[in-house]
Structures are given as C-alpha cells and as structure tokens.
Amino acid sequence: MSAIEYVRGLFGNEDQLLLDVRQSIVDREMPAISVSPEVGRYLTQLVKTNGAKKVLEIGALGGYSGICLARGLAEGGTLTSLELEAEYAELAHENMKKAGFGEQVDYRLGEALTSLEKLGEEGAKFDVFFIDADKVNYINYYNWALKLANPGALIVGDNVLQGGRVFDPENNDESTLAIRAFNETIATDDRVDSMLLPIGDGLSVTRVK
Numbered sequence: 001m002s003a004i005e006y007v008r009g010l011f012g013n014e015d016q017l018l019l020d021v022r023q024s025i026v027d028r029e030m031p032a033i034s035v036s037p038e039v040g041r042y043l044t045q046l047v048k049t050n051g052a053k054k055v056l057e058i059g060a061l062g063g064y065s066g067i068c069l070a071r072g073l074a075e076g077g078t079l080t081s082l083e084l085e086a087e088y089a090e091l092a093h094e095n096m097k098k099a100g101f102g103e104q105v106d107y108r109l110g111e112a113l114t115s116l117e118k119l120g121e122e123g124a125k126f127d128v129f130f131i132d133a134d135k136v137n138y139i140n141y142y143n144w145a146l147k148l149a150n151p152g153a154l155i156v157g158d159n160v161l162q163g164g165r166v167f168d169p170e171n172n173d174e175s176t177l178a179i180r181a182f183n184e185t186i187a188t189d190d191r192v193d194s195m196l197l198p199i200g201d202g203l204s205v206t207r208v209k
C-alpha cells in the first residue's frame with residue numbers, strides 16, 4: 001500500500017451528496033476530473049482555518065470543489081467561481097443548490113483571465129483562492145490572486161504534481177513546463193510562504209504575507 005492509499009483510506013470517505021455530484025458529472029458525460037476526496041476534505045479545512053468569508057475558485061466543473069470550499073465558509077461568506085463552459089457552471093450551480101449553498105455562489109462565465117480583470121476593476125478582494133483550471137495559465141492566475149488577495153490570504157493550486165510528470169526531466173509538454181514554473185515561483189517568491197503537499201495529484205498551499 002502506498003502512503004497516499006493509506007491517507008485516502010482514512011480521510012477519503014465521501015458523503016452521499018459528494019458521491020451524487022460525481023455521478024451527476026458522469027451522467028452528463030463531462031470529464032470526471034473533480035478534486036480527489038482527500039483534497040476536497042482538506043479544502044474545507046483550509047477555508048475554515050483561514051476564517052474566510054470570500055473565496056474565489058478558478059474552474060468549477062460540476063461543483064465538487066465548490067461544495068467543499070463553501071462548507072468551510074464563515075457565516076455570511078460567499079464563493080465566486082469562474083468557469084469557461086456554461087453547461088458545467090449550470091450543473092455546478094444545481095449541485096451547489098442541493099448542498100444548500102445556491103444563494104452564496106456567484107458564477108462568472110467565460111475565460112477566467114477576463115473574469116479576473118473584471119473582478120480587479122470591481123475592487124474585489126478574497127481570503128482564499130483555489131486554482132484548478134487550464135495549467136498553462138497557473139502563473140497568470142497566481143499573479144492575479146496576489147493582486148486580489150487580502151493580507152494572509154491562501155492561494156491553493158491543484159494538480160501541481162501532474163501525475164509525476166513535473167519531476168520527470170524527460171517530460172516537457174506545455175502543461176508540465178507551466179506547472180514546473182508555477183511550483184518554482186511559489187517556492188522562491190519572498191512575498192509568500194508556500195508548501196506542496198503530495199495528496200491527490202499534488203496540492204500547493206501558499207500564504208500571502
């Protein structure tokens with residue numbers, strides 16, 4: 001048994017609601033690429049520990065991570081979720097309603113970079129960011145998160161091990177190169193404290209100083 005199988009065995013149980021969300025994604029023939037169960041559980045814990053009232057998610061899919069983030073929100077807290085595909089945002093919203101968070105989420109459709117620019121113009125600020133969309137833009141999303149961050153904000157990135165491709169020197173595809181650059185940036189940026197956890201497909205947790 002690997003370490004991650006042991007961790008998942010102890011902490012990876014999902015309630016019926018989350019299982020139903022995964023099934024709804026399969027039923028609609030959407031990609032089954034929601035966060036892993038243990039990452040979902042950790043997202044709730046991170047939001048709770050931060051005391052976050054404003055959370056921004058980049059990449060909604062069917063709402064699995066959105067529910068996990070919303071479960072950690074402080075009283076009166078809200079989630080803003082950026083998604084390219086209207087059909088995905090629609091399912092995510094449906095699932096968020098089933099989870100009791102329908103009134104606390106604001107979906108912004110379209111290219112995340114465009115939505116981020118708009119949020120910047122609106123003067124929006126956030127306590128927790130969850131980056132889980134196109135890998136080539138992780139650095140751009142990180143730079144936007146720094147601009148929109150309240151002091152002490154957390155910037156969390158999923159899939160930062162890329163199934164092991166980031167530490168395979170032979171692998172230099174576009175997404176791998178982009179995530180390698182992202183990991184190197186957060187590891188050395190003086191403005192933040194960061195750590196990369198080998199849970200799920202790799203989760204980076206960065207705290208803005």
Ligand SMILES: C[S@@+](CC[C@H](N)C(=O)[O-])C[C@H]1O[C@@H](n2cnc3c(N)ncnc32)[C@H](O)[C@@H]1O
Pocket residue numbers: 033034035058059060061062063064065066082083084085088110111112113132133134
């Ligand atoms: C890995 S999935 C997100 C999974 C979701 N966070 C979860 O765990 O429940 C990536 C999502 O990012 C969206 N996406 C990809 N590129 C995007 C872009 N440029 N702007 C906004 N959303 C994008 C995809 O449509 C997809 O729904």
